[in-house]
Amino acid sequence: MDAFLKSGKLSSSKAGTSTGSQKGVKDKKQKEKPIPWVEKYRPKKVDDVVEQQEVCNVLRDCLNSSDLPNLLLYGQPGTGKTSTILAAAHQLFGEFFKERVLELNASDDRGIAVIRTKVKNFAQLKASSIRPDGKPCPPFKIIILDEADAMTHAAQAALRRTMEKETRTTRFCLICNYVSRIIEPITSRCTKFRFISLTEEKVMERLKLICGQENVKIDDDALMSIVDISGGDMRKAITTLQSSYRIKCGSDVQGTDNPITKVDILEMSGMVPEKFLTDFIQICRKNDFQKLENFVENFMFEAYSASQFFDQLSELIVMDDSITNEQKSIMLDKMGEVAFRLLSGGSEYLQLMNFGSTALMAFEKK
């Protein structure tokens, strides 16, 4: 890694005061009057980033030495990958952030053509070590490729050439959920950092901070359930909070009469209420097919998502000690199949029934 840090501090040519006007999607969002809280409360400095000590330390060193290796950040969604690199870039370039950073995410077209033209063109622009206002700054640009695992392999291959060629003036930062979806030649050219899931306390802390600043009235119970639902995903936690705030408090500035409750949160997040899960297992245990049919029918009418149901049920089944391992394995095996079919368009009713009858038979076995 040291080798990476030492590399390329060469180009000192002063051409290129402005580097074009690439605008990421994020800019557009900022034009909107109300900024989503996710953006508003993004960490401004690397030190603000919650947890992820390892990465932060490295980045801090980099900031001090004004250099950066090629980075590959990966980890669960909402753990601060994008926030971290954006914060670092802001610290490096200050107000000239826009000229030096190209941000592309999966929503932009990212076929080979884009890699070949857009990325290449940006990479080939010269970067001076002095800012237009005379202050020193690192002589390179950063290209951030968000959601890099959604790129096609061909595009990744095209990227690898560009990465090699442009090391002198450009640093790449790839962000993805699954490092295994990035082709080997690219991972070997990057310093990899894994972002760990955030602990409940950290999420809670952050949410409380936001609630305080935005004047959100919310039950502790509700807060706790947000944290629960988010499962260490900060983005999800914050958006859930904001959505419920929007719906519950609205323009009503005080929002006093309407504190957000746990029920609201559950409704907002599309979670299936616990009652359905336990009922379901109960019915399967009792080996009552008629009841199972009725249950599934009713469940459908409530319009909850069947895949969400399975997500939650899987956890419940795994944790339930009264179910034998054999039963668990039968059920979870089926669940995998059924959840896959659901995602590809299978009927919720039939898939639920299929799983239900399997579970029913599994409980029979004892």
Place this chain on the structure above:
Amino acid sequence: MQFLEPKTTEDLIIHPKKIEDIRKWFMLGQQLGKSNRILLLIGASGSSKLSAMKVISKEFDFNVCEWIFKAEVDRELLMEDGDRGYHYKKQSELFQEFLIKVSRYNSIFSQKERILIVKDFPNTFLRKGNEEEFWTILKKYKSIGTNPLVFILTDTNSKSLNIEMNLFPDKIRGQLGIDTINMNPISTTLMKKALKQICAKMKEHEHVDSKFIEPTQSIIDDIIAQSQGDIRNAIMNLQLVSQQGSIDLSMQTKSRTKKAGKAKKTPTDKINKGVGRDEVLGIFHGVGRALHAKKEEDPDTKKIKLTHNPDSVADCFLSQPGNYIELLHSNYLKTFSSIDDVKDFTKIMSASDIFQTEYRNADKLHVLNLNLVIRGAMVCNTEPAKGFRPITGYANKKFRSVEEKCLQEYLSQSTEFNDGHRMSLKDYFVDYTGYLKLFKSFGAGSSSL
């Protein structure tokens, strides 16, 4: 082959009636004094469309002018070589030039009238969307051309290549007064006669081919069967067989059988499998072969095996796997007697639909899929229904018009309810239509209609 070309109408082995048809067309043209008539001659390959045209033209003293397309290819090649400066004319322009110039400026060498024959169509017209261009040329020809024009078309199975359908729709035919004559594949008796004549001729002119050996009657019969009404093919095969005479026949047979890899019974059969063109099954025939799969016991291994290799059946339908599978699906139920067998086969059909829908890697997948279905049909049916069941058409044919009608109804009514908001297809058919019918059936006193 060339040397055997028919010279008089008597030599032609087309059905005399058809010859008469063509003659009539010529005569009609002369009687009416209209010289720029257009004829469409359609027939299977090798049904001697061109030969007939040539012979009869001669009879009526016409010079035959054929649209030849070669020069054109050369020019295109030139283009590709990078010589961009070369003045290059579009195919369609060349075609137009041919039609109009040739017909207007009579050759100085002969005072005979000319007849234009177009057999190879310029490619550009075959592309979708270019039909209009072709029609304009035709119309132009109709107005200024002076000579009769004949288009010769070969029947094909594939839709996209069907010139008849695409370039000569009924509308255009009516508009331009295009006549059509359909040629049938040559019948077995006529073919037999022709081959005999040829053999006789060959003997007369032994100097042309000193090695000529007269083939036996059985071989001729097989050649005829193989050719399926294609005289060109038959003559070529005859030539091949007759020349082979010098080589040891049995040797020949062995090497050929290995290549063809099919089950064979009689020696003559063997020869023919070797020399015949690839067996072409009609789609109905092919489906029948899969559904009424013949099984026989292998004399060596004592295992039951299929008489017809599923691969070779599949090979015949690679260009249209979808159609084949659909026809098979429409007809398979009649040949099954056990519901358990049906269960197994429908399982395969269900999987096959998934494969057929998959568009990635479609080329390979669809070939495999076709094979899967054919094998499935051959193997799954352990207790075939007794008696022969003819293959009928597609089972859903009669429902297509209903579907069309319902859809039209939906489109016209979808915004009538719901306060002018769109109604989804599903809601419309599942809920509204049924009740609307009910309301109507109770007739008067209805509050809604």
Place this chain on the structure above:
Amino acid sequence: MALWVDKYRPKELSKLDYHKQQAIDLKRLCEQQDFPHLMFFGCSGAGKKTRIQCVLRELYGPSAERLRNETMNFTTPSNRKIEITTVSSNYHIELNPSDAGIYDRVVITDIIKQIAQTNIIDTNGQRDFKVIVLTEVDDLTKDAQHALRRTMEKYVATCRLILCVNSTSRVIPAIKSRCLGIRVASPTHEEIIGILNQICQKENLKLPAELARNIASKSERNLRRAILMLEACKVQKYPFTNNQDVPEIDWQRFLNETANQILMEQSPARLEKVRDRLYELLSQGIPPDIIFKVLVQVLSKKCEVEVKSQIYEFASLYEFRMQMGSKQIYHLEAFVAHFMSIYKKYLIQATEMMMDMDE
């Protein structure tokens, strides 16, 4: 004269008959400056569209109800011309992109771009965005859904999307996370009965309690169907009687008959007849998933638990394949054949058991 379903459709959020709390929440949402993308989900006949219309009215006032029909044309990359019919007001446009079949992606990218790029004509409008209502989003191909997600981000400045979805399981998570989900549960039997009574009151009819309950339970908690049934009852016979027949729609009767035919005989010949009937249903526009569900429900009722579980097992397999594939009849047929085979064995076993018992 409009049908009752349309006549008594609430036009304002405050007049909705059930999910009142949700209506209040929606109203509050409409009052705010920033309006998110919305996704309404629920079974058919639960009232999603009604709510969407109410939200539009809340946003733009009554002029959002002045509608016109338009057809939009576009060309696919393979040069095919496709027409899509839309319904629009000055402020919003409604379309069903799955009308375009496999070209739905083109609709999403091209048409929405077109709409999004033309700004609102009304200058004194309260909103600086247009609304695009997309129906049956769950029927879109995955390709189109990904395109949709891009579109949502790209044109967020000029338009908002309101999606109408039956089953959220078929919507990719990226879309779900970009929308505020509004769950529209089907009305309960009591709620349906309440609404039926209201309608009868307005029409000056007397609705016996028994009949109301009957309709509610037959409607499968589908309000639209319940109201249509009520009107059908009225047309059929009025004054109402307590034990009056609730008329069945023809396709339902037809499908039930088909199921009975399957139960009566299990042979290839019978299957062929059943297949013709299925073709007929499909050609009349009855969605195959509904056919599938009804068949499974009717058929499984006749079997023991072990057999039932088998039925659901392969029903779920074939139904899934049907959604994946393109020829629905193959899979429906495979299901029926499978059922016949199992049911036949089951019957034989049952008779053997009986014989044993007799001995």
